[in-house]
Amino acid sequence: MLNLTTLSTNAVKPVIPDGYSPNALEQLWFTIFSGDMNPTIKLALILFAWHEFVFYSRFFPYLILDQIPYFRQYKIQADKQVSNETLLKVTRHVSISQITTQLPMMILFKPIVETLGMRFLEAPFPSVLLIILQNVFFMLAEDTYHYWGHRALHWGWLYKTIHKQHHEYQATFGIAAEYASVAEVLILGIGFFIGPVIWSLFSMGAWVAGDACDAGGVLQWVLGGCGGHYASSQYSLHVFTVFMWLALRLVLTVDNHCGYDFPWSIRHFFPVWAGADWHDYHHLAFIGNYGSTFRYWDWICGTDVGYIKHTAKKAEMQQKAGAKKTN
Numbered sequence: 001m002l003n004l005t006t007l008s009t010n011a012v013k014p015v016i017p018d019g020y021s022p023n024a025l026e027q028l029w030f031t032i033f034s035g036d037m038n039p040t041i042k043l044a045l046i047l048f049a050w051h052e053f054v055f056y057s058r059f060f061p062y063l064i065l066d067q068i069p070y071f072r073q074y075k076i077q078a079d080k081q082v083s084n085e086t087l088l089k090v091t092r093h094v095s096i097s098q099i100t101t102q103l104p105m106m107i108l109f110k111p112i113v114e115t116l117g118m119r120f121l122e123a124p125f126p127s128v129l130l131i132i133l134q135n136v137f138f139m140l141a142e143d144t145y146h147y148w149g150h151r152a153l154h155w156g157w158l159y160k161t162i163h164k165q166h167h168e169y170q171a172t173f174g175i176a177a178e179y180a181s182v183a184e185v186l187i188l189g190i191g192f193f194i195g196p197v198i199w200s201l202f203s204m205g206a207w208v209a210g211d212a213c214d215a216g217g218v219l220q221w222v223l224g225g226c227g228g229h230y231a232s233s234q235y236s237l238h239v240f241t242v243f244m245w246l247a248l249r250l251v252l253t254v255d256n257h258c259g260y261d262f263p264w265s266i267r268h269f270f271p272v273w274a275g276a277d278w279h280d281y282h283h284l285a286f287i288g289n290y291g292s293t294f295r296y297w298d299w300i301c302g303t304d305v306g307y308i309k310h311t312a313k314k315a316e317m318q319q320k321a322g323a324k325k326t327n
Helices: 024-032 039-065 069-074 084-115 128-152 156-167 174-178 182-203 217-222 239-256 275-285 296-301 305-326
Strands: none
Touching: 039 084, 039 174, 039 239, 084 174, 084 182, 084 217, 128 182, 128 239, 128 296, 156 182, 174 239, 182 239, 239 275, 275 305
16 A cells, blocks of 8 residues: 555655855755645645736736726727726636546656656756746747647537637737646647657766555555655756746736737747737737747748738728828
């Protein structure tokens, strides 16, 4: 039988090279993960708390902007308002989905990637340059997976049974970024983990044998009570980087659904960037613009044709309206 009492203790200790003095951030990290709670469960709960903090703190500013008339000039679909009833409905669904679907995915993340050599309580932390390089790779990997997965969900019965809920609202708003069916959260949510897993596969070291799993089986492995792992290298993924990646991904997905296109939005300075205007058209037209962060897959595959025509027509109408005012 699996002894949960034994697995409840935190047997994982910080790994600090001889002669190295952890900095304040590393010391804080070690302190957070000290104690008796199982490290797999503790990491998942802290990762989940970080998810909630970033997600809602990014959404709230847009909620405030919705109440300020001045910013309506930047609203992409200014004629459509989000009612309190809609906001409550979406918030309730998203909160339940985060707890019942996303939290279990976070619990499974640690044993899978740690088996592939992910660093957890090792010091020193990765350099800023390595964190940036890894996050750029994660964005590219997620965007590729999202493009093809998202495009597939617009096919026939997949759309009707899985993706249709996310398109319930034609005008996007921040919190609706995670308004989706359980199946969609699972399918497209994998995109977040694709980059870290691929990176780990190509940076892991030699296999290190561990204790054999007994009757506890998969649960024992998930909780860190058995199984071997690949040794980490200097380029291996660190859990700290995963926290940065989660924050980045959440900011991007909320921004894509915010419903605002500002003069300072990234897309105006970096043409390959998707952004809110790009994704808002996808919800308006129900087709095309499948990429999550970048536009290049849609350019390559020609799934941005409708958007190009739409923006050209919109620019023409704005030009005519401006000419009338001057006359």
